[in-house]
Amino acid sequence: TVWTDGLTSLDRYKGRCYHIEPVAGEDSQWICYVAYPLDLFEEGSVTNMFTSIVGNVFGFKALRALRLEDLRIPVAYAKTFQGPPHGIQVERDKLNKYGRPLLGCTIKPKLGLSAKNYGRAC
Numbered sequence: 001t002v003w004t005d006g007l008t009s010l011d012r013y014k015g016r017c018y019h020i021e022p023v024a025g026e027d028s029q030w031i032c033y034v035a036y037p038l039d040l041f042e043e044g045s046v047t048n049m050f051t052s053i054v055g056n057v058f059g060f061k062a063l064r065a066l067r068l069e070d071l072r073i074p075v076a077y078a079k080t081f082q083g084p085p086h087g088i089q090v091e092r093d094k095l096n097k098y099g100r101p102l103l104g105c106t107i108k109p110k111l112g113l114s115a116k117n118y119g120r121a122c
Helices: 003-008 046-053 055-059 088-095 115-121
Strands: 016-022 030-035
8 A cells, every 4th residue: 555545544534523512601602522533643742643633723714713622632542652751850840840731832923923922922
């Protein structure tokens, strides 16, 4: 097989919205529950997983507002993540952040932040 064979397997790799419910008191807001097959993600790569799930979707002009509320990772997949090369304690000490998850991202100028807020985010 060649790599393009995988492109024809959309049903196997696409995310599925399995439940939609309205946000209480809001006429045009919904909570959507989406599941992705694990075969879509590279084992051990937190970056690949987050890029695949949230990537550029937050920059789509057609979406006025989008927020990730919850992310559930199967335990078997989470165990493939090796963590930072020098250990989590070294990273927490450098950042002086304890008792919560540590995540990072690239702040893109196209998201519309002012120069002041862009500077704060970086």
